[in-house]
Amino acid sequence: MGARIMVEMPHVRPVIDGRWHITNLTRWPAPGATVTTICGVSETAEYSDTPPQEVVRTCWHCDFVYRKEAGIPWYGSSPHPATQAEEPSR
Numbered sequence: 001m002g003a004r005i006m007v008e009m010p011h012v013r014p015v016i017d018g019r020w021h022i023t024n025l026t027r028w029p030a031p032g033a034t035v036t037t038i039c040g041v042s043e044t045a046e047y048s049d050t051p052p053q054e055v056v057r058t059c060w061h062c063d064f065v066y067r068k069e070a071g072i073p074w075y076g077s078s079p080h081p082a083t084q085a086e087e088p089s090r
């Protein structure tokens, strides 16, 4: 019996243009399939077994949408970054 690798889909975060995004995936997208994030960015799914070579940052637009849908308030000392950042790329 081998080691079964389990991944919970809500924890899968696609990295697009150096930002962690959030999706509503229910299953692994096939390589080449289109993945759409909750902030509205769409990109082709690809897989890599090497870590990113750059610092990966949070997509604040996804964070904002996720918090709103889950009812999670923002307790930052300043307004949520998505209210001050430019629109998501693409």
Ligand SMILES: [Zn+2]
Residues within 6 Å of the ligand: 020, 021, 022, 037, 038, 039, 040, 041, 059, 060, 061, 062, 063, 088
């Ligand atoms: Zn996003």
